[in-house]
Amino acid sequence: MTQKTFAFVVYPGLTILDLVGPLQVLSAFAEAEPSVRVAVVGAEPATVGTDTPLRIAPSHTFAEIPDPSWVVVPGGGAPTLRALGDPALVGYLRRAAASAELMTSVCTGSLLLGQAGLLDGREATTHWTFLEALRAFGAKPVRERWVDTGEVITAAGVSAGIDLALHLVERLAGPDVARLVQFGVEYDPQPPLGALDWSLAPGEWMRPRTERLVREGLAGQPELQEKLLALL
Amino acid sequence: MTQKTFAFVVYPGLTILDLVGPLQVLSAFAEAEPSVRVAVVGAEPATVGTDTPLRIAPSHTFAEIPDPSWVVVPGGGAPTLRALGDPALVGYLRRAAASAELMTSVCTGSLLLGQAGLLDGREATTHWTFLEALRAFGAKPVRERWVDTGEVITAAGVSAGIDLALHLVERLAGPDVARLVQFGVEYDPQPPLGALDWSLAPGEWMRPRTERLVREGLAGQPELQEKLLALL
Numbered sequence: 001m002t003q004k005t006f007a008f009v010v011y012p013g014l015t016i017l018d019l020v021g022p023l024q025v026l027s028a029f030a031e032a033e034p035s036v037r038v039a040v041v042g043a044e045p046a047t048v049g050t051d052t053p054l055r056i057a058p059s060h061t062f063a064e065i066p067d068p069s070w071v072v073v074p075g076g077g078a079p080t081l082r083a084l085g086d087p088a089l090v091g092y093l094r095r096a097a098a099s100a101e102l103m104t105s106v107c108t109g110s111l112l113l114g115q116a117g118l119l120d121g122r123e124a125t126t127h128w129t130f131l132e133a134l135r136a137f138g139a140k141p142v143r144e145r146w147v148d149t150g151e152v153i154t155a156a157g158v159s160a161g162i163d164l165a166l167h168l169v170e171r172l173a174g175p176d177v178a179r180l181v182q183f184g185v186e187y188d189p190q191p192p193l194g195a196l197d198w199s200l201a202p203g204e205w206m207r208p209r210t211e212r213l214v215r216e217g218l219a220g221q222p223e224l225q226e227k228l229l230a231l232l
Numbered sequence: 233m234t235q236k237t238f239a240f241v242v243y244p245g246l247t248i249l250d251l252v253g254p255l256q257v258l259s260a261f262a263e264a265e266p267s268v269r270v271a272v273v274g275a276e277p278a279t280v281g282t283d284t285p286l287r288i289a290p291s292h293t294f295a296e297i298p299d300p301s302w303v304v305v306p307g308g309g310a311p312t313l314r315a316l317g318d319p320a321l322v323g324y325l326r327r328a329a330a331s332a333e334l335m336t337s338v339c340t341g342s343l344l345l346g347q348a349g350l351l352d353g354r355e356a357t358t359h360w361t362f363l364e365a366l367r368a369f370g371a372k373p374v375r376e377r378w379v380d381t382g383e384v385i386t387a388a389g390v391s392a393g394i395d396l397a398l399h400l401v402e403r404l405a406g407p408d409v410a411r412l413v414q415f416g417v418e419y420d421p422q423p424p425l426g427a428l429d430w431s432l433a434p435g436e437w438m439r440p441r442t443e444r445l446v447r448e449g450l451a452g453q454p455e456l457q458e459k460l461l462a463l464l
Contacts, residue, residue, distance in 0.1 A: 008286075017256035017417065020286070024249035024390065027284040040286045047279060052259040053291035054240075054252070054272045057279055107418075127418060145422040157418030158256065159394065167424045179425055180434060185249065186339075186359060186389030188428040189421035190377040192399045193411055196420040202412060 003037045006030070007068035007096065010042040010058050011089055013079025016050040017158050018106040022072050025165035028184045033173060041065050043088045051076055062092040067099045070168075074161070075108030075127065081217025084115045084224065093118070103152050104168065106161035110154040114139055122149050127157030128201065129210045132231045136224065162187060207232065235269045238262070239300035239328065242274045242290050243321055245311025248282040249390050250338040254304050257397035260416045265405060273297045275320045283308055294324040299331045302400075306393070307339030307359065313449025316347045316456065325350070335384050336400070338393035342386040346371055354381050359389030360433065361442045364463045368456065394419060439464065 006026050008019060023038065030036045042048065042058035049055050073093065083089050093116035097103050105113050110126040113119055114137025124139040125131065125147045134141045146155040146164045148171075155164035166187070170178035210232055218225035238258050240251055255270065262268045274280065274290035281287050305325065315321050325348035329335050337345050342358040345351055346369025356371040357363065357379045366373045378387040378396045380403075387396035398419070402410035442464055450457035 016252050020248050020252040023284050023286060038285055047289055052255050053270055054255060055289040057287040057289070059285035145420070159417050159419045159421065162391065163422050163424060170424055175425055179432065182423060182425060182428060183434055185391050187391045187423055188377070189391065189423065190395050191414060191419055191421065192395060192402055193407055193414060196415060200411065202415055
């Protein structure tokens, strides 16, 4: 039996929930569906840091999983912007996309898809503080929980990867399987303060932080840095 | 300034989203609140496996964080049941509880709190498939997203750790800070199939799997194994 592989891409400093939300959901799917397997891929086998004190190690290198069927790219802050200039990572995404059925991202992982040339002319989303930055890659920003354009799916910030992954299970295996997986991870969200009230979004409060991330992460790429700062 | 420490306990084979949901939320809180820091603690500094292909490494050993202010214990399947017989882990929880303000758990992490003697006579919750097993530790099972008894908070399965953590931020710092953190991780859940409809819960379908986990995880503790099998 030929297994299809979900490749979860890791790199230093990523936002860990961007990775783990869909990793948990799709690992539960893989447990129920033997034709699917999950791999965590990185440039090197070594442990890397995250945006929390947790350190993580991939299960495979990019070279070991050259042609995944589906790819999930997590985002993050300054380290994700820095990764836009990482030829090993961006090159892996570009090569994988040539044969993959589906490329997906969580949060600012969509900027990495954009840098790999995969969002040109497409609708896409990302963390709300970076939404306009998508235009730098030719994408049309859309404020949705996830945006499915067929071959590319982008999700909103951090926790949105869970919703993206359940959508993916439903798309691949139907609602009955997606519901079983949802019961498995007991995804019955009850945010204590309710859903986000976007009229209260702290946009002005967040802007200096977002600009700082762009200045820091893109210090080595002044042209792209300027482009993003003009869009934010 | 004396910092208060959130200690996230790791052990081999845990369910990774149980750990990472609250870790992400409380790390965002720590970023906004310098009097708080987050640590990931394990028996050894070495990398351990999870219930997915991702491997993880703690930032500190138990010995390095002997008296955390708050403790978060993630759960899992057979490995969590096996950990009930791990004296280093259970001993750490028991000692930490003597001075901690708050002991918390996600999913079957509550069984570990129970094994450390912290749930006797308390209301508590856990993953829905293990709810009745809490009686083995003297707890009164309650089916809620989280159960806050003051010094101990237990959450439901896997993804419930995100809700628990936001509740904790609200309890420690008020709703305005909790809302900022919620915007930071863009927690505006939209499960594609909606919230869980508990009338469709696959209880009979899951039971053989749950029993297998108990048989496997508690093979070395036949008395506790039998007790749990009788309760499920």
